[in-house]
Amino acid sequence: MKRTALILTLCLAMLTACAVSKQDVPIAGLADVTQDAGMYHGLNADTTLLPEDIQQEAYARLLKEHFSPWERTAPKHTADEAFWGFDSFGPKQLYGENTLLRSRGWMDRMREYSRIPQYPSLNRRAIAVNNTSMRVFPTHEPAFMDFKKAGEGYPFDYIQNSLVLAGTPLYAAHLSADRAWVLVESRFAFGWVPITDIGWVDDGFASIFMTGAYAAIMRDDVPIMDTDGNYRFTGHVGTLLPIMQTDIVTGALPLIIPVRNKNGSAIPMVSFVPTTFAEKTPIAPTPANFTRLINAMLGRPYGWGGLYEDRDCSASLMDLMVPFGIYLPRNSSQQIKEGTFADMETMSHTEKKQFMVKTGTPFLTLVRKPGHIMLYIGQKDGEPVIFHSVWGIKTEQNGKYGRRVIGGAVISTLEAGHNLPDLADKGGNWLDTVRAISTLPGTSTQ
Template sequence: MSVSLFPNEARKKCVGFKRLPEPFISKHSSHSRAFLLFLISLALSCLSGCTPITRQAILVPMPTPACIQDIALLPQNAAAYLNPSTSGKELIPYHLSKLLFEKFKENHFAPWHRKEPLYSKDVVSRGRQHLEYKNIYGENTLPRDKEWLYALDRMTAMESYPNTHRWAIAITNSNLRVLPTTRPAFYDFGSAGEGYPFDHLQISAVWGGTPLFISHTSADGSWLIAETPFASGWIPVSDIAYVDEPFIKEYETNRLAALIKDEIPISDHASRFRFMGKVGSVFPIVAAKEGAFEILIPAADWNRNAILLRGNLSRERATEMPLAATPENIASLINELLRKPYGWGGLYENRDCSSTMKDLFTPFGIWLPRSSPRQAREGFFIPLQGLELREKEKTIIRNAVPFLTLLWMPGHIGLYIGEDRGRALIFHSTWGIKTKDSVGREGRKIIGETVITTLQPGIELPDILLPGGNLLYRIAGMTLLTPEGSAQDLNAKREKQKWMNTQSPGN
């Protein structure tokens, strides 16, 4: 199907408008005269002190690149893909759901159950090593000199790693960084897949209330290396508070509330705003009230020791974990995350592909690691490499459990939500589709958000880069987040082990 076949409603979504100053829009043929008058008036304004000229702005249609047909034509509503006869059926039996929740709590609170760092000096320094032989650029798109890096190296005081052994908790939403700075390090802005938003100092966002183990302090004391339940990196000291055993005992409860709405203000009983709650945020439950949960909220005292405040979360915004993993409930959470901006490594408190999956399944008490390769190993993995594209898609539709199957490819992951007229559908957060122009330069058709597509979004684009720009070609396997005993292909167990033996951890 070509873009010209779009229905009128879909085509309207693809028409962009840009406000232009009136002098650029002429009703007459003498465009040059109007443009010359505009330049003269602009020059006179500068000569008189650069007072801006206020002109009426009007809307004019501007040519735009071809739309992604999947996004324009497919309902961006996960409920549209539910089977009414099974939408309320629990995909995971109750007793197994409880076991998964126990595993979730074990992983979530793990930083408070260690006395030594989990990560070695080589591991925590690995991201820095990748920058040594790269040309890196700042937020102004200009190159950074090596002294900028070396100054940060000196501040890390890594020769004394680990110099700290303390438990802590995030008291606000924060970030894990490769080096102790909020400043970015981009690669070449002129190359596809580099530049914005790929800040190579960003590791992951960390939501408020996350348990931490602090293993190292910077030379000036303003930054710490924090081990979270899912990753390790530098975090500002202002974003954490130190905890002790009595705090842990009170906070680490069996009853946890998870947000099912995104961007929810978390405030204490004194109506003091603490931080913005996100889907994926977890809080201990003190009491269950009619229509609400009373929760514990971490904060810091004047000496940066953690204290506990209390607040309320309505049942419309939060659920007691684990929420029943029904297609209907999962679809509701998907809709909460749909059309959210893409965020590399959680940049600007947005989500990338793997953090979207992780946060999506948190309310259900299903623990997922932070990186896509590790997420692919969490359930029953069925390899799909080597299959012809049509057979690969048929295999997915035949074997995948809608709303409970991850589709993985190197560098990306998403959730299978069903099929539409023989086409498998995926919910995922993606930056864009690889393209290549007539002279061989690679580029990206930007999507930049969380969407529902087929496995071949953008296949209609005349400049799509094939085969690399085709998700279906890149898909290497699918992971059923269900008990292994429910899978029918016994040979897949051996294939899964072979695949795992050939993989190395990555983002």
């Protein structure tokens, strides 16, 4: 009896050790990669990566796209496009925040609130006065897929479309039945936002806000205050605000910020933001400046669709490019179509790596695999090094898939986790499915 108990104890100890060791194994290609974006480009830190005329063309396009919602006189999207969520999620089993199945009545309620037959019911200019989330339906309530499946459940709320940063111009197309939500379009996405997070824009506000000179916030979590010291919103990398045409205050930029008044209209106020946190755009496209911004973003938690004001892979790259005046769409499948495209789908692992190192431009070359986008920032011993925000590495054990969670913005190789004992044979190695690169900037190849 004692011998049997001893054997059982040893078996349990071995199983526990195996389970723990798999999670404790350092991720090769990440743990041994220095988290400093300036370590891999091999260039002079002040090298200009883009000719001035090309950067100015790119910047003009960014501003045109940024303010394009204010030029619209009708929605850009049809009703079928605006309410795509009902076709996509209506037939599926969705789970709520309590991990239980949502009832059929929940989807019916979303349809009732959306007032589809009345679309479009608005035709107004607006602006985000807070950082806010675009939602597929007019609700804060989440909808998850099966919590038991790897890569599903929390935090993958399928109603979360995209974060919209304060100061983003919007076109308002539709109002919800309870008048609490507005369906808006920005330069990069569309969806429902709380009405309290926007302000209505008239000609007077637009003329004040479109100064022609703009500044980018250069780090995350910068509190933006008005001149009375009242907190208004939090600035992040990717926030773009106009510079007030006045004498520059030493050590600060006078930025115009939008504030919602009691009538729901946007009014301009001023925020003096220290020049350590904000700079006039476009900034010089040098390795030093890219390094500074990327290093400020490293370690930020992964944010599905911008949840909690964090970033997913495509939002990280879109926001990173704003200070340099480079436009990127919101989704990875569209981002890779920008710039000079090169297909790598038929290449071997070695060929892909050699091609990237030979033809890629550090900080300007995007790397794409289905569902994920990364930025090439240089190489280490012939291995391409990338910056990206990633959820995790696909694992497999006894036919069951899982994830070795990374959960944030990191610098890694394209074969991070190749040493993991439970690395999935199919999809575990990112390099397996890398299909293309594209070097910015450029005209969309659509």
